[in-house]
Amino acid sequence: MSEAIKPASPPLRLWLLGQFRLEIGAEPVELCRNAQRLLAFVGLRGRVSRTVLAGILWPEVTEEHARGSLRTTLWKLPRGDRPLIQCCGDWLVAAETMQVDVHTFTETALGVVQGHGSPLPGHLPLGLLGGEDLLPGWDEDWVLLERERLRQLRLHALDTLAETLVRQGRPALALEAAWASVRTEPLRESGHRVLVAVHLAEGNLSEAVHHYQAFRQLLNEELGVEPSPQFTRMLPVHRQGRALRDRP
The missing domain is CATH 1.10.10.10 (Winged helix-like DNA-binding domain superfamily/Winged helix DNA-binding domain)
Structure with a gap:
């Protein structure tokens, strides 16, 4: 039986x-x-x-x-x-058997970072774009530390994702990933660099210079500093003053 x-x-x-x-x-x-x-x-x-x-x-x-x-x-x-x-x-x-969304998110983000340059699926990982914080409203130390770890992991994954999409000739998706990074942390330069890289890859010099100048102004107002030389050198006109004057 x-x-x-x-x-x-x-x-x-x-x-x-x-x-x-x-x-x-x-x-x-x-x-x-x-x-x-x-x-x-x-x-x-x-x-x-x-x-x-x-x-x-x-x-x-x-x-x-x-x-x-x-x-x-x-x-x-x-x-x-x-x-x-x-x-x-x-x-x-x-x-x-317990499925925890944080582990799924971590696997997705690490997969993007570790697979830097490898082919990506035709859709963006929604978990990276959502940007939901870990346990909002909880202020215990262990939550704050884990929340910041996940935030940094998400930002690095978004930057890597956008850079990879630029190289693969998929600018629209690259812009989505880059904007998600910028919205999460507006003063973080790497996300803005990717946005400028997308505009340059499409030949949109005017938009690239405009975004650079907007970020430069934001950085000056909030922190009193200039963008990095690495960012400035991305533009065809290296000198920051001429970049604005030469804008069409």
Whole structure:
């Protein structure tokens, strides 16, 4: 007699970009704030010791009190066929089947950066263009550090993506990626350099000079500095004063 086939367990999905959201199957699951913090941290790290986790989530109390709060919060997590977090001695491990959007985003961004110059698909990675922050409104130190790491990774991926698209002769998509970088950090020069490179690749000297001058003015007003010589040398007219005068 053959064994009965067990029904597939519902998928676990954890969203941390834009907002905290947990779904088991297609159903959203409501969690208290401490449970959200616990699941978010373990979901990001994948594996963490109880002592470290208790100290990070409850830094203002004694170690004994923090570990007690950790035990209480673990008990409040949903219980089903598959636990969201598995206890392995002093270690807490996120369920292997739990899909975390941060990990998907990281894989996409690193794939773009590491595959610098390789052929790209016909569409832009939407995860890079979205620009949603990690857990907006959460101001704990571990969130702030991870949020900045992801922001920097996204910016580097967008710059690399735009540069690759320019070389592949796909200026419209390159502009989309470059503008996403500029919108995220308007004072970051590398995104503006890619925008100018796209205009130059299309032969649009007027637009290239106009964008350079707009960025130069913004940089002067906000930081009191000039664009880098690397940026200036991109224009056919190297001297900044003549670049504006020679503009058609």
